[in-house]
Every structure is written in structure tokens, then in C-alpha cells.
Amino acid sequence: MTDHQKRASHTRSEEGLVLDQPEYRIEGRAKVTGSATYTADVRREGMLDVSYARSMYPHARIISVDTAAARAMPGVHTVLLGSDVRPFCLGRTLQDWPVLAWDRVRLVGDRIAAVAADTLAEAEAACDMIAVEYEELPGIFSPEAAIAPGAPVLHPDSDGYRFLRGIRHPRSHPNMQGEGNHEHGDVEATFASASQVFEHTFDVARTIHGHLEPHVSAVWMEGDRFHVCSTNKSPFRLRDQLAAALEIPAERIVVDSEYIGGDFGGKGFSIDEYVLIILARTTGRPVRYVTRYADDIRAGNTRHAARFRMRTGVDARGRIVAHSANIVYDGGAYAAGKGNPALMPAGGLSTLVGYHLPAVRVDAMCAYTNNVPGGNARAPGQPQMSFASESHVDLIARSLGTDPLEFRRMNAIQIGDIDCNGERWGDSTFSAVLDLLHHETHWDRPPRAGRGRGMSLGARSSPEGGLTSDLMISVSAEAQIQVLTGVADQGGGAHTMMQRVIAERLGVPLDQIEVRKGATDVALFDLGAGGSRLTPVAGGAALAGADALSERLELLAPGRPVLAQLELAARSGDIRVKGHFEHEAGLHCTYACSVEVEVDRQTGQVSVVDCVFVADVGTVINPLALRGQLVGGFVSGLGQALMEELNVDEGFVTTPNLGDYKMPAMPDIPPIRIVLLTEHPGGGPFGAKSAGELANVAVAPAVANAVHDAVGVRITSLPITAEKVFAAMTATEPGTAN
């Protein structure tokens, strides 16, 4: 245990252990009664609604835009064109997405003009009257086509784009968004010395986040300040991106959040606030944009489609000695949604996560295409990599005649081993997690007749990035402990988590603690949800704040019971402390997963009939929220495994609605047993670890492995549809399974 972990160890409170009781969400009453406000519920006097004229082509030059008829339509206050706002481009890291296109469109659904009108119907009617003359250009619909000789350059002016995180890496081709590679060890020599070398290729389809609330934003002015209310879960980052793009001081933009209706990595990036700021300034009115769900699907940010070429060498004992991978990501029309400087999914190079890899070479590229832009998603890049990696590992184990769990046990990272990124791990809980899986699944017993079983393992940094958090705590005149945080609630329960951490630490009743979310002008900076950082990092800030308050109260009234101290503090009137926390780097959380399936041999339909998910979560702060994150993540992983695929055909999304793009519904859910490993504390409050992005990563390869176990066919692309299984089964000799 590190010093920090020892410091973070559990402190019994006098009241009994808060953490032993399930949480009662602070916002529970509001959410079950419909009184919880979401961004689309915000109404302000004189508010105008906005609609866009959007591109009908995946790639075209804009010859002319005629708005005369639109401007004359009833209810219209203003029409904004790309030519009015050029060259404003936006993005989280690379600002390459025009707020409104002025020269060319690169995406079906690209924004061309914005209309602000008294009602949404009037705004939409006016948009229908905007006449755009296009010159169609040849489109690029795959990464391979993007770098083929003679490919049109989609972003000829890319040297002029603002890059918010230092200097952009040089690229080998103008249609590249990002490229990267990693190498450690002597890859050539190790492959040469390997006893056997295995090669497999895997494909993963594009999927959407599936948050049921679309992107919504509203802007109004007070004085010379712009007030932004947005579904963006990183309000401070949004403020800074807006300020950079508009070239105004950040203090002139105040960003606030209502409850956010789901994020899943999709609401760290948003576009419309830029347009709304300009419209608010032009019209002098509050303005709002509620994205049409179909537009959110086809012109938002999705998870990246990807292809993995995997190559791994093992020695005579079955130990992995060398691994190389070539990864191609379809980055879509704009890189703007990506939050990391490499401009590919955040975990972009980390294949075979969780294994000891003495020699590794990974090359990855993320290309511009005229497809839907790729952004962040829940565990960015990881479900794709996990599918490739854990399918690849399973095939290797099968070829060697080794039990899949034993093969993984033999190769999983132990303390001191080197991972895919060349980092040496100071912690590893794989042994414990695999032991638990073995036990919970009765692994030595084969599954029932007619069933197949498959497993996967993996790990994440706990947390992934965003290691610092700050909040403020004060004592009110009523002796309430008031927490002021900049963290927006996207559903994970962070505010309740903070309340519980503080109650546990100080030994005060839960209702003595209020948690308020503040806008960017009053709260301290916080990055917001992402990388599963809120419980370990923002929770750590809550703990630090509790300790700072405790010290302050001790100075005020040494030795008194805390409730008495609070009474005195209330009367003194000016107790305000900061909770600052820096989470240590280099910690990990691990998981192992097993699923059992039955396959209808006549149709290929895969039914998942049992699931066990073992998660190394450290100390549990919010048991209901944790269960929700793990089961919810598992179910979204199940969707990606079996049914989710955003079809894009020559740039056109053919499934831009939830009737055709299916996500799991309640009857689709198999029994899911969550097994928690809590004995290995992490760096968060009381030893909490990250958990939110563990489960969705695990499922698809476990299902592919189970299908192989059941009917002897290997599906190497997602989703694992009945049709693919059927085709694979009938391609082998009818009636036999290998």
C-alpha cells in the first residue's frame, strides 16, 4: 500500500458507517417527480429557437447561399451564414470544424446557416427556404481511400487550424488526423525467436453514445457577458474552447449546466454554443438550440470505426514474447471532437492491455473521411481494442490447446511487469480478479450442453487522466456544510458521492451537507466527468475539503464535537476552505468477464444466457451508482456486441433513428452477476477506484469467444449479428463444427 493509500484508509465516523448504507441520491426526488431541470427545460423571456440549414452532400463546395426568402419568413429574427462568421472553427484540441461552413461541406448534416425565430416551427420553415447551390466533390468513405494516391484533400487549410494543446504532430499525409506509434523492446528479434506467431484481423463498426437527451444549449447575454447553459459535461473546457475560438477573454463567458441526460463520452464536445453566442449578440435575445435526434446521430460525434491487424508471438511455454499491431481509425469529417493531442481515440495505441509484453510495436492512424466524425466515447478506443485483443488472445489460446483462463493467467500483468505502453506496473490485481472469475463461474466445469462460454480481461488506469480537482466548502448561517463544485451531474451521482465522503470523514449526518453545482464564474475549475475520474479525483477533493474544514473548525473550537464546531462556525460567519486534490498516477483497476451463450443453429441468433463480471473497484462509495455503472456499462457493451452499428453508406447514415439503430431494451438483458473485488484500495477517497468504463469494454470479445466455444465459428467483426454467425456456420461443412 502506498503512503497515500494508507492516508486514505477508512476512518470510522461516530455515527456509524455512512458508506455501509446505500446512497439516497440528493437529486432523487427531483428526478422521480419530473422537477429536475434539463437544458431543454430552460425557458427565458423572449427566447428564440434556432434551426440549421444543413448539407445534403458528404463533400461539396458551397457556390452560393440565398437567404432572401428565409429572411422574409414570419417570425424570423436573423439568419447567420458561414460567410458572416468565418473563419471560426471549433474543437476540443484541433479546431477544424467550421461553426458554419462557408466554403465547403465535408459531412451530410454539416451546418451551413442558422436561423433564429420566435418558434422552432418558424425557424425550421425558414431553413427550408434557404437555397444552397453546391458543387459536388468526390467523397472519401474509408481511411484506405483517404490515403490512396490521388485522394482529394479534405482539409487543404489545415495548417491554419488552431491547436489547443501545444504543437500538432507532423503528419505523413494531408488526410491524416493523427498518427502515432509506440515501440519498446526488440520487436524484430523477439518475433524471430518466438515459437509460434499468430496473425488476425478484426473490424469494429461505428456506434453512437446513445444518450437519450440530445445535445442542447441556450445562450443569453447579461451586460457584456454571455451566459451559456449546455449539456456539455465539461463546462470549464467549453468556456475555454469558446473563448479561444471567439478570441474573447474567458471571463466574459459563463457556462452552467442543468442535469445532463446521459453522456457516455458524447457530451464533452459541442458545437452550437458558438453559433448561439453570435445569435444572442445579433438578436439581443436569449436563444436556444435543441438538436433533432437524427441530427445528433448523423452530424455529431460517434465512437470510431476501426480495423486492427494483430500479430503476437509466443514462446514454447505459451508466454507472449512479442506483439505488434496496426490500427486504422475512421476519424470522419472533423477531428474536433477528440480531446487528446494525438487526435485519435484516447487509448489509441494500447492493444493487449493487461498483459506482460516484453516487446511491442503499435502503429495507429486516424484518417479524415466524409463519414460521421469520431470523438470521445465511453472508454475511447478501448471496446474496439478489447474486441481485437481478447479475441486474438482467445484464438491463440485455442491454437495452443490451452484453457483460455489459464493462458490469460499465465500472461496477465503482475507487479513489476511491463504493459503495452512500456510502463512498469506497481500494482496488479489480475490474480485476484481471475481467481474470483474462476470461482464464480465454476470455470473447471464446462458449460451446459448447447452452451458456449467465453471470457475476457482488461484494465484501465484508475483514473484515466484528469488527476486534479478542486472544490470549495463553506459553513452557512444554519450550520450547514455547503459544498460548491463545478462538476456537472451527467448521472453518475457525483454530488451524492461528495456528500457521503464528507459525512463519512467528519462523522456528521448526511443532511448536514448540501452540494451545489456552480457555474464557471463561481466554482473552482474542474475538468468534469471523463476517464472515470469523478469518484477517485473529485471525491478526493471532497475528502481534502472535509479535512481542510476539520482543521479550520479545530482552530475555531479545539476539541469540541464537530456539530458544536459547526454551530460556532455558523455564527462566526466566514468559514470557507478549499478542497484540493491530486490523485497519484500509475494506479490501475482491472476486470474479468465471462458470458455464456446459446446459438440458434438454424438462424445464427446469439442469446446471452449468463454473465459474470468481476470488477476491481476498491472501496465502494455509492453502491447503487456503482452497480448502475457496471450493469449499465455491461448492457451498452452487450449492445455493441450484438446489435449496434451505425450504417454509413457513401457518407449517408442509413440508420439515423432509434427505430433502426437498436440499443438493448429491458427484455434483452440476461442475468448479470457483478462480483466486486474491494480489498485492493485505489487512490480515491477511502481507497476508491474508477469503475465507470470497465464493463462496456469487456463484453464484445467475451461474446465472440463464447460463440466460438458454442458453434465453432469465429466472428471477427462487430456487431456479432445473427446473419454473420449464420454465414460463418454455413460456410463450414454443414453439420460439423470445429
Next chain:
Amino acid sequence: MSFEYHQPTSVDEAVSLLQDHGDDAMALAGGSAFTLFMKLGLISPGHVVGLGNLEEMGGIHLEPNCLWIGALSTHAEIEKSPIVRDHHRTIADMFARVATVRLRNQATLGGNIAHADPAQDPPPTLIALDARAVIAGPNGYRRETPLDGFFTDYFSVALEPGELILGVRVPLVAADTRATYMKFLPRSADDYATVGVAAVARVDHDGLVASSRVVLGAVGPTPMRAKRVEQALLGQRVTPQLLAEAASLVRDEIDPIADARGSPDYKREMARVWTERALTTVTA
């Protein structure tokens, strides 16, 4: 969208309105398909004729030798009707599995037929049970026509301008007639069928197929009746081999398109599999 909404109080008034405004008018029952198409920009009538007040289009009751289901009956009403459950259990069970509870409370039988979405569940079952549409026309005219052949293309039925579907008559069947509707849902339970099969058969006491009907949904521009499958069964002794061979004929009776639910080849193969399963059920 901008339209005049009319609320006629009689069928004749409704028919007159539809006739008067011709192509610029649409009839509105539950409204679920209407609002959907309106939002997608696929329809823009200047006149909408609301049918909600028309009693002649309501009701579920027994007539001599047949079941009357009024066009305004919702899916949920049909699903729960004791009369339907007693006399045509398959119809009730089929309606019970359409979409979601919400849709079943809003969408009507008449609206479903007139909308003529080939992926929807009710038409194959109704055709397989030899249901007939009762149609009102101008000047008090009434006609009855089999639903078999009534669906002419995607979202098209054989209704003349100004005509309205009043309801459906489904002949009662002999006790030894078996019926089933099966829908293949390989993705989510909440989905259109990849293929739907309605099968009705009567096997006589010698074990020979006296009659059968096989109708498929979601595999063509309309519900597809598999007559060659029916012909292959007629008068034959029921054996697994007979059913398998007959079912294999379905491949050429349908015309599926590629979409999010599968390729044409896969749908043809699944039509075969599920026809065989449906036939097995109704001849067991």
C-alpha cells in the same frame, strides 16, 4: 406543417370530405403513423379528416360466422378483447406483440392497414385468416374485399379516392384449424421483424393437409402470400420432410431488400426457416 383539421360526425361526412379534397386530404385514426410521417416530411396534406367520432368504425363483435373488428379498434383493444381471444386467439396474440404498449394504445387496425408498412405484423396474420376489409365509399356505397391482394405496394392499398376502411371481417374457423404468427427478432425485442410468418392450416383426421395459408411480412413491398408453399402442402400427409420441402419453396415467393435487419439472401433463408417452424406448429 399546416392543415385544416376536420372532425366529421358520420362516415358519409368523412367520405365526402376525403372526396372533396382528393389528394390533398388524409384520414386520421390513431395518428401514430401520421405524426411520424409528418415529422419526416413525407406527407403534407392540406386537410386532415379525424375519424375519432365515427361509431360505425368501432366495436368488436361476433356476427354470423365471422368476427367484426372496427377500424378504430386499437391494437390494445383487440389484444384484450375476450371475443377476439376466444375466437381468434392468434390475432389477439399477434396484436399483443406489436411494438410497445404505448403504440398499441394509440394505433388502430384501420390505420395499420391503410398505412401498409410491409414490415408491420397485422396484415400477414389477417390475410392468412382470410380477413376482408369493409370499405365505405361516396354516396353511401359499401364494398367488401379480401385483404389478400389489397396491399399493392410499399405504403399503398387498393383504396379509391374518397374511400375509408370501416373495419375488418374475419371468418370464424373450424375447431381443427390451427393458426400462428411468428416474428424473427434477432436484435432487440423492440424491433421490426426481420421476417414474420403467419400460417394457418387444417389437417384432416387422416393426417392430410386439407387447407393452408402462408403469408410473410417484412420480405417484400407488401405482405407476401406463399401460394406455392400452400399448393405443395395440399392433400399431402404431414411429415417433417413435407414441411421442409414446402417451406423451401418460400424463397422464390418473396422479394426482400437489404436493410439494417439483413441482406436479401439471409432474409430468404430465414423466411424458409421460420416458415418451416410455423408450419410445424400449425400441423402438429
Next chain:
Amino acid sequence: MSLHDLNLIVNGVPSAVVVEADRLLIDVLRDDFGLTGTKEGCAIGVCGLCSVLVDRRLMSACLVLAVCVDGLTIETIEGLSEADGSLSPLQESFIRRGGFQCGICTPGQVIAATALLDEKPDATEAEIREWMTGNLCRCTGYEGILESIVAVTRPNRVT
């Protein structure tokens, strides 16, 4: 465009409202009545966010023309708490058993479950799953929602 005088009983309160023929019930509820508890998601009646009760029958407010519900009783999530403002047993159950996370689908889930328990107070788990098919949730994975509802079926209710 024709205008229509509607008489609706919304959460027990008789109300008169004038609407254009093409207005959807969800927009009348949210914009004219200020009842923003009913949410809009997919806009095509699939996700269940806009679930309301029309004459006690569960429907998608985003697919219902307001003119079609003239004279009818509409219940939204705002109408479900007890008269004294306390939570219904179902609502309390949702909080205690992890029936929500982000909460955007919660009004629809609670309305749908209320309708279910009205019709089938002894609903089995299988019946609950089937009834709730059309209420999507991307956060919870449904387990918490299912448990919240099971706990208040008649056999399980603590008296």
C-alpha cells in the same frame, strides 16, 4: 391552419387551450402548460421519454396530435406524487433501488410503471419486462428499474 379550442384535464385540473391543428401533445404540455417533466428524446415514439397517460392509457406524447385528445384526461409525471407532495411508493422505490442515474428517462419509466401496476398490480417479472420494453435506458442497464418496480408489486409491498 385551423385553430381548435381544446378542453383537457391535465393532472386533475380542467384547462382550456387553443392550439393549431398540427401541435403535438408533448409540445402543448411542455410549452403551453409549462409541464417540462415529460421529456423529448428520439421524437419517433421509440425511446419512451415522452410517456404520458391519456385516459389512463400509456401513450407517446410525441406522436399524439393535441386535437385528438380534446376532452380527455392527461396525466404526466408531475401529477403522480401524492396530494401532500410526498412520493408514491413507486417513486420512493426508484430512489432506494437505483432506478435511475441521469434521470432523463425516469419520468417515462415511472409513468409506464404506474400504468402497469394499475392494470396488473401482481405483475410478474416477465410481465414487467415485456411492458417496459418501450422505455429505453442507456444508464442503468435496467436492473435497478426492474427491481424498483418488482418491489412495489402487490405481493412484495410492505404494508
